[in-house]
Amino acid sequence: MALVRYNPWKEMNSLQRQINQLFDDGVLTNLGRELKELSFSPSAELSETDEAIFLKLELPGIKAEDVDIQVTKEAVYITGERKETAKSEENGVTRSEFRYGKFSRAIALPTLINNTNVTAEYKDGILHLTLPKAEDEKNKVVKVSLG
Known part of the structure; x- marks a missing residue:
């Protein structure tokens, strides 16, 4: 063996x-x-001042009518769809890394907001939301005791 x-x-x-x-x-x-x-989820940026919260979302290639925004006092909910354009076979595309289809995003807010006065601007594929803080949140002072 x-x-x-x-x-x-x-x-x-x-x-x-x-x-x-x-x-x-x-x-x-x-x-x-x-x-x-x-x-797929759009990128977001959140900033805050004493008066409001500012939210920016990247939505390149998405039309404004294909985006739905819902705002509660605690969160922002964004849904939408990037639709595929009709392709002609003459160009001979062999590879595409573009993402098409529906997306949704829920963003919790750090403080309560007044959701009846939200303003939105959509320019160059960037959605800007201005979310004014609720009055009680603006004047909120917390006393901390030592001992």
Whole structure:
């Protein structure tokens, strides 16, 4: 009976070839693309002054009529859809990294706001919301005792 030396790298090389084959076949790249599309959420920036909270959202390529904004005293809810434009086959697009479809985003606010006086501006793919603070939140003073 002959003694055969075990080579762990042989199995690692085999595994590497199998993973490369999955990428070559497009199985894993399509799965990754689908997962990215499911997790699409616009980027947001929140800033605050004594009078109001300012919220900016990136919505490039989305028309204003395709965005729905709902504001409560505690949060802002934004839903929308980036619609795919009709493509002509003459251009021969072979790869697209654009994300199309519906998205939604809920942003909790750090203080209560007066949601009846919210103003919105949409310019160059950036949504600007001005959320005035509720009167009780503006004058809120908390006494801290030591001892």
